[in-house]
Amino acid sequence: MRKPVILITGANGEIGHGLIEYFSTSETHDIVALDLKPLDDSLTGPNLRSMQGDILDDHVMQRIVSEFEIHVIYHLAAMLSTRAEYTPDVAHDVNVNGTLNLLKLATEQARWHGTPVKFLFPSSIAVYGLPDVATKADAGKVRERDWNVPTTMYGCNKLYCEQLGRYYSDHFRQLAADRSPSGVDFRGLRFPGLISAKTMPAGGTSDFAPEMLHAAAQGQPYACFVEQSARIPFMAMPDAIKALVDLAHADVKQLSRRVYNVSSFSLSAGEVREMVLKAFPQAEITFEPDRQRNNIVDSWPADVDDSAATKDWGWKPDYDVRRAFEEYLAPTIGEKYRQG
Ligand code: AKB
Numbered sequence: 001m002r003k004p005v006i007l008i009t010g011a012n013g014e015i016g017h018g019l020i021e022y023f024s025t026s027e028t029h030d031i032v033a034l035d036l037k038p039l040d041d042s043l044t045g046p047n048l049r050s051m052q053g054d055i056l057d058d059h060v061m062q063r064i065v066s067e068f069e070i071h072v073i074y075h076l077a078a079m080l081s082t083r084a085e086y087t088p089d090v091a092h093d094v095n096v097n098g099t100l101n102l103l104k105l106a107t108e109q110a111r112w113h114g115t116p117v118k119f120l121f122p123s124s125i126a127v128y129g130l131p132d133v134a135t136k137a138d139a140g141k142v143r144e145r146d147w148n149v150p151t152t153m154y155g156c157n158k159l160y161c162e163q164l165g166r167y168y169s170d171h172f173r174q175l176a177a178d179r180s181p182s183g184v185d186f187r188g189l190r191f192p193g194l195i196s197a198k199t200m201p202a203g204g205t206s207d208f209a210p211e212m213l214h215a216a217a218q219g220q221p222y223a224c225f226v227e228q229s230a231r232i233p234f235m236a237m238p239d240a241i242k243a244l245v246d247l248a249h250a251d252v253k254q255l256s257r258r259v260y261n262v263s264s265f266s267l268s269a270g271e272v273r274e275m276v277l278k279a280f281p282q283a284e285i286t287f288e289p290d291r292q293r294n295n296i297v298d299s300w301p302a303d304v305d306d307s308a309a310t311k312d313w314g315w316k317p318d319y320d321v322r323r324a325f326e327e328y329l330a331p332t333i334g335e336k337y338r339q340g
Contacts, residue, residue, distance in 0.1 A: 003029065003030045003047075003069075004028070004029050004030075004069055004070075004071040004072075005029060005030045005031070005032050005068040005069055005070045005071065006023060006026075006029045006030070006031050006032070006070075006071070006072045006073075006074065007032045007034065007064065007068070007070045007072070007073045007074070008020065008031060008032070008033050008034065008073075008074045008076060009034045009035070009055055009073070009074070009075050009076055009077040009098075009102060010034075010035060010075070010076035010077030010078060011033030011034055011035045011039060011043070011050070011076070012033075012035040012036075012037050012038075012039055012040060012043075013035075013076055013077070013199075014194060014196050014199045014200075014201055014237065015074075015076050015122060015194070015237070015240060015241070015244070016033065016035070016074075016076050017040070017042075017043065017196070017198060017199050018196065018198075018237045018238065018240065018241040019074055019076070019241055019244065019245075020033055020043045020045070020048065021043070022241050022245065023045070023047075023048075024043075024044070024045030024047075024048060025045065025046075026047060029047065029071070029072070030047045030048075030049060030068075031045065031047055031048045031049065032049050032050075032051060032064070032068055032070075033048060033049070033050045033051065034050075034051045034052075034053055034055070034060070034064070034077075035050075035051075035052065035077070036052070036053070036054055036077075037052065038050070038052055039052075051063075051064070055077050055094070055098040055101055055102060056093060056094065056097060056098055056101065058101070061101055061102075061104070061105050064105065065105060065108055065109060065112075069109070069112070069113050070105070070106070070109045070117060071109075071113070071115065071117060071118070072117065072118045072120070072248060073102060073105075073106055073117060073118070073119050073120065074120045074244060074248075075099060075102045075119065075120065075121055075122075076122060077094065077098055078094065078095050078098075078122070078154075078157075078158075079091040079094045079095055079154065079203065080154060080201070080202070080203040080204040080205075081124075081126050081152045081153075081154035081155065081203075081204055081205045081206075081296060082203050082204060082205045082207075082293060082296075083202070083203030083204075084152065084153045084154040084157070084203070085152060085153060085154075085292075085296075088153040091153045091154060091157065092153060092157060095153075095154065095157035095158070095161065096157050096160060096161060096164075099121070099161040099164060099165075100164060102119070103119065103164060103165065103168045103182075103184060103186075106119050106168075106182070106183070106184045107168065107172070107182040107183060107184055109183075110182065110183020110184065111183060115183070116183050116184070116185040116252075117183055117184055117185065118185045118187060118248055119165060119168075119169075119184050119185060119186045119187065120187055120188075120189075120244050120247065120248050121161065121162070121165055121186060121187065121188040121189070121259075122188075122189055122191050122240075122244070123158045123159075123161070123162050123188045123189060123190045123191070123259055124154070124155065124158050124190055124191055125190055125191070125192050125193075125206075125232060125233060125300045125301055125304060126150055126152055126154050126155035126158055126205075126300065127148055127150050127155050127158050127159040127162070127190060128142055128146075128147045128148065128149075128150065128155070128299070128300055128301050128304075129147055129148075129149035129150045129151045129155065129299045130142075130147055130298070130299050130300070130301060131299075132298075133229075133298050136298065136299075136301065136302055137302065139301060139302070140302065140303065141263075141301075141302075141303045141304055141305040142261075142301040142303070142304050142305060143261070143304075143305045143308075144190070144257065144259060144260070144261055144305075144308065147301070150299075151295075151296065151299045152205075152296055158190075162188050162258065162259045165184070165186030165188060165258060165259075166186060166258045166259075168182045168184040168186060169182065169184050169185060169186040169258060170258075172184070185252055186258050187247050187248065187250075187255070187258065188258055188259035188260070189243055189244065189247060189259070189260055189262050189309075190259060190260065190261050190262065190304065191235065191240055191243075191262065192206070192232060192233035192234050192235050192262075192263050192264070192304065193206030193207075193209055193210075193232055193233070193234045193235070194206075194210075194234070194235055194236075194237055194240050195209050195210045195213065195234055195235070195236055195237065195324070195329060196210065196236075196237035197237070197328060197329045197332035197333040197336060198237070198332065198336060199237075200214055205293050205296045205297055206232060206234070206297070206300075208224050208225055208226050208230075208269055208272070208297075209234060209267070209269070209272045212224060212269075212272055212273065212276050212283075212285055213272075213276050213279075213329060213333060214333065215283070215285075216276045216277075216279070216280035216283035216285065217279075217280060217333040217334055217336070217337050218337050219282070219283075221284035221285075221286070222283070222284070222285050222286070223286050223287070223288040224269050224273070224285065224286065224287045224288070224289075225288065225289060225290040225293050225294070226269050226287075226289055226290075226293060226294045226297050227269065227287060227289045227294055228268060228269050228270030228273070228287055229268055229269070229270065230268060230269045230294055230297045230298060231266060231267065231268040231269075231271075231302045232266070232267075232297060232300050232301070232302065232303075233263040233264070233265065233266045233301070233302070233303045233304055234264060234265055234266070234267055234272075234321075234324075235262070235263065235264040235265075235317065235319075236264065236317075236318075236319040236324040236328050236329065238318065238319065238328060239262075239264050239317045239318055239319050240262075242317075242318060243262045243309075243315060246313060246314065246315065247260070247309075247313055247315075250312070250313035254312050254313055255312055255313065256308065256311075256312050257308060257312070260306065260308055260309040260312070260313075260315070261304040261305060261306040261308065261309065262304075262306050262309050262315055262317075263303055263304045263306050263317075264317035264319055264320065264321075264324065265317075265320055265321040265324065266302055266303040267321065269287070273285045275321065275325045276325075278325070278326075278330075279325060279326075279329070279330035279334075280330075
């Protein structure tokens with residue numbers, strides 16, 4: 001009997017690092033960590049198997065199906081919002097066709113071993129599109145069904161992939177004579193800006209917060225690319241991992257929807273600066289807004305209503321803004337750069 005496997009795509013990314021660390025001592029599953037690049041040396045574990053490959057490569061998908069018995073997929077591979085604007089066609093291919101490939105793989109795996117495959121999908125606040133800052137301020141905590149009019153390729157990709165996941169889970173091949181469920185149990189989370197003490201983001205538009213913090217920790221000056229007033233919700237990376245794992249463990253009968261908002265704290269870029277200066281008083285932080293990137297952040301909600309996640313599967317962040325900066329980010333990031 002093969003051990004059941006958890007497949008993590010985009011394993012070398014920020015969420016991937018946190019998830020692999022979390023599962024590194026899992027007794028019940030082997031972990032297959034797939035990424036375009038070799039896995040960081042820091043990511044090890046007795047049950048960890050790394051694979052280097054492209055989610056767009058059918059041969060890679062078939063090799064995974066032939067070698068492993070996958071019961072859970074954390075599909076983290078994606079091209080984030082800023083990078084996606086420079087290469088929208090490539091972003092669509094990676095974000096949409098890549099996700100479709102993984103949904104097909106999940107369907108094939110469920111057929112093979114006869115049990116549902118849980119498909120955890122990190123969506124984003126980028127699926128929302130507020131038309132102007134006055135409407136954004138008035139909208140407050142946005143619910144899942146409101147303002148689903150994204151202004152970025154990444155946001156469009158994430159919103160469509162949410163729909164693809166819901167189709168695979170609830171409406172798969174509905175006209176087929178031999179209609180049978182796909183076996184895909186799709187579960188999505190609309191993450192806010194994520195801030196990790198251990199890794200740096202790449203290609204995102206919410207990156208101004210982690211970039212500011214990491215620059216301060218290294219004693220480097222930082223010119224923030226959004227205005228001081230630009231406000232979005234954020235989450236410390238440990239809470240993002242907690243949300244993914246808690247949603248994965250929830251009984252499907254508890255879930256009233258396929259995609260949930262989750263949030264921890266809402267900050268403006270100016271408030272991020274204040275929190276960073278508390279931890280690193282010598283930090284040199286200025287504001288040099290990039291109009292287009294600032295417009296993207298202005299189109300995202302100031303905060304989201306995550307009451308559905310709390311009600312259905314008990315979501316509650318461990319880190320509010322104080323604890324996130326004082327107990328997780330500042331001490332851990334300081335240690336990271338002291339070690340060099
Ligand atoms: C991005 O900035 O693109 C991501 C996101 C908010 O989903 N960090």
